[in-house]
Amino acid sequence: MIRVENLVKYYGKIQALNGENFTVNDGEIVGFVGLNGAGKTTTIKIASGVIYPTSGDVFIDNYSITKDKKKASENVGWVPELPIYEQDVKALDYFVYIAGYYKIPTSEARSMGKKLFEEVGLSGRENDKLKNYSQGMKKRFALAVSLISNPKNFLFDEVLNGLDPEGMQFFKNLALKLKKEGKTVLFSSHILSEVESLADKVVFLHKGKIVKETRMEDLRKMISTNALRVVLNSPSEEALKACSSFGEPTLNNGVIIINNFKGDTEDVARVLKPYGVLEIGYVRQDLESLFFKIIGESQ
Numbered sequence: 395m396i397r398v399e400n401l402v403k404y405y406g407k408i409q410a411l412n413g414e415n416f417t418v419n420d421g422e423i424v425g426f427v428g429l430n431g432a433g434k435t436t437t438i439k440i441a442s443g444v445i446y447p448t449s450g451d452v453f454i455d456n457y458s459i460t461k462d463k464k465k466a467s468e469n470v471g472w473v474p475e476l477p478i479y480e481q482d483v484k485a486l487d488y489f490v491y492i493a494g495y496y497k498i499p500t501s502e503a504r505s506m507g508k509k510l511f512e513e514v515g516l517s518g519r520e521n522d523k524l525k526n527y528s529q530g531m532k533k534r535f536a537l538a539v540s541l542i543s544n545p546k547n548f549l550f551d552e553v554l555n556g557l558d559p560e561g562m563q564f565f566k567n568l569a570l571k572l573k574k575e576g577k578t579v580l581f582s583s584h585i586l587s588e589v590e591s592l593a594d595k596v597v598f599l600h601k602g603k604i605v606k607e608t609r610m611e612d613l614r615k616m617i618s619t620n621a622l623r624v625v626l627n628s629p630s631e632e633a634l635k636a637c638s639s640f641g642e643p644t645l646n647n648g649v650i651i652i653n654n655f656k657g658d659t660e661d662v663a664r665v666l667k668p669y670g671v672l673e674i675g676y677v678r679q680d681l682e683s684l685f686f687k688i689i690g691e692s693q
């Protein structure tokens with residue numbers, strides 16, 4: 395579990411966090427969203443123990459990151475926003491060196507490294523120098539490193555950014571696997587469609603404060619409207635008429651939109667079966683608009 399409590403952070407005169415509070419429960423994947431400069435990376439860095447808050451605290455499985463830093467940071471895996479590895483050493487050698495911090499013996503670390511490199515899609519590149527890795531490869535390497543201590547909590551900062559489609563899929567599967575194991579995942583992302591497909595809960599950060607915390611099922615309800623959209627193989631005025639008992643249907647470019655929809659989508663599908671139903675579903679607002687609405691409401 396990750397619990398952020400009244401977190402305040404100043405960088406000199408700049409206030410990056412302004413009394414931030416939220417919790418990520420065990421077995422939960424939480425999407426952390428906000429505009430550039432909202433304070434996501436600052437929060438994640440504080441939670442992973444690399445920088446200190448001005449006040450407030452983060453608890454990792456009830457260990458305070460400020461008062462019990464060793465215990466707290468042992469229990470958290472972190473993938474930085476921009477993993478910078480300029481080491482002039484072979485990737486696997488560096489992995490073994492980092493594993494040393496966790497008191498993992500060299501031979502064990504090497505076999506663990508080979509396994510994790512394969513898992514993150516870096517097999518065959520173990521002996522390349524880290525400084526020659528691409529940005530996406532560095533991200534994958536950081537992912538492998540975050541798994542070394544088998545922590546219960548994970549902080550992924552813009553991990554999807556810079557990954558290719560295969561890398562994104564790998565990351566999503568990994569997050570779902572961690573969740574199944576009852577682990578805790580907080581991931582920041584600007585790719586709202588990915589947040590929607592992965593997160594159980596979304597935490598909206600704006601100007602260093604949480605402005606909304608919503609479960610995904612509630613967010614989906616907020617996005618969907620009460621208009622039903624039906625795409626037919628052979629749309630016609632007759633098909634349109636057949637929909638009139640469900641609301642106020644209109645036909646446009648072969649697509650029927652039933653405004654003020656009342657009823658059951660399955661009934662609509664049954665009634666329209668003779669016209670070949672290709673698609674049926676609620677009209678959605680896009681997630682981006684909702685995001686800006688939530689931020690707007692907070693101001």
Ligand SMILES: Nc1ncnc2c1ncn2[C@@H]1O[C@H](COP(=O)(O)OP(=O)(O)OP(=O)(O)O)[C@@H](O)[C@H]1O
Pocket residue numbers: 405408409410428429430431432433434435436437475
């Ligand atoms: N080392 C630093 N020194 C001074 N100001 C900083 C430092 N790091 C971050 N800031 C400031 O703190 C605020 C929050 O930055 P942060 O990097 O946490 O935002 P973010 O939500 O991660 O943004 P992005 O979406 O661009 O990654 C910004 O105003 C930023 O300029």
Ligand SMILES: [Mg+2]
Pocket residue numbers: 434435436475
């Ligand atoms: Mg950031």
